[in-house]
Amino acid sequence: MKPHLLRRRDVLLVTGAAAAVTCVPALSQTPTYPSRPITLVVGYPPGGSTDLTARVLGEQLARTLGQPVVIENVGGAGGALGAQRVAQANADGHTLLLGSNNEMAIAGLINPALRYDPLKQFTPIGRVASQPMVLVASNQSGMKDMSSFIERVKQNPGKFSYGSSGVGTALNLAGEMVKQAAGLFIVHIPYRGVAPLTTDLIGGQLELGVFVLSSGLPQITSGKVVALGVTERARSPVAPNIPALSELPILRNVDIGTWFGLWGPAGLPAGVTQRLNAALAESLKAPDLVQRLTASGATISDPGVALAQFQATEIDKYRRIVQQANIRV
Incomplete structure (x- = not known):
């Protein structure tokens, strides 16, 4: 074998070895996720x-x-x-x-x-x-359960209102799902958050409201509002005494x-x-x-x-x- 070929091969081996050595630190320095807060x-x-x-x-x-x-x-x-x-x-x-x-x-x-x-x-x-969300009624509305709610609203179309924390929220859609399932005419009133909605419900300025269950429970357990039903298909383990709206045949498909x-x-x-x-x-x-x-x-x-x-x-x-x-x- 010619000397210059030997030297070329030696150079290639040395260069490859050097490259391999330089790669080791680069790989070892790759940050592991997560590398910061x-x-x-x-x-x-x-x-x-x-x-x-x-x-x-x-x-x-x-x-x-x-x-x-x-x-x-x-x-x-x-x-x-x-x-x-x-x-x-x-x-x-x-x-x-x-x-x-x-x-x-x-x-x-x-x-x-x-x-x-x-x-x-x-x-x-x-x-x-x-x-789940929960549909509640004010004490002044006279509604005690979902059957009385549907009966009252059907006898007085357009005279009752429900409130939510805003247009296009899940609470708004839950109210509309109930309306559509039962064929009810109720006016939606959007509020800027839960606090003013709660105030109007307790004060009787609003007949109905939709809350996330965790937000509505304090008012329900204190007797300040009446729980008509939760919006998911099954009752909540946290509040098993509140019926699911779907337990009523006309609302059997309500699940939100x-x-x-x-x-x-x-x-x-x-x-x-x-x-x-x-x-x-x-x-x-x-x-x-x-x-x-x-x-x-x-x-x-x-x-x-x-x-x-x-x-x-x-x-x-x-x-x-x-x-x-x-x-x-």
Whole structure:
């Protein structure tokens, strides 16, 4: 073999070995997810059911992932501003959304100016929890149960009103679903939050209202309002004495709740998504989390159920309600 060929081969071997050596530090320095604190965005002010769920979950995720989870409240537009913030974030898994059906299913049906696509601009990680809503009547209305409610409204079409925390919210859609199922004429009055709605109900200025169960329970247990029924198909374990609206034959198809899920921006790396899904599943089994969310009226979801498929199914359900009621913002 000629000397110059030997020298060339030696050079190639040495160069390859050097390249292999330089690659080792580069690989070893690849950050493990998560490499810094995680921001969990909530599209509502502190204190509501979405915020409560996020804070309980965030504490447990921090233990599971080994990094702090910081709650960032981005209130406005029925949760849409918070969702938009996450849709535009870097897809590295360090900015996530604890979203609800308001901004992740309903908003796209009622707001043509929405600046994100709930199905295309997010990476679904998993479901977290759900909670029924509850239809209540003021003490001054004289309604004591769902049968008397339907009878009174049918005898006085258009004379009764129900309130919710805003146009296009899950609470609004729950009220419309009941109206459509029973063939009732009731006027919807949107409020800027639960507090003024509660005040008018207790004061008798409003006959009916729809609450998330956790928000309505204090008024129900104190006797300030009358519970007519919960909106999910089954009774809530937290309030088993309140019937499900679907127990009445005319309302047998009424089944709507408020639900929460975990999303990242679109394009989240597969490894990060898998890590988050596993962390979510582990967190939802933690006794402290289960106790705290259950006490708030929530039912823990199965994170193994495909969030994207569930979300699409819910959008189809809401589309029918929105179109029949002609809800727009």
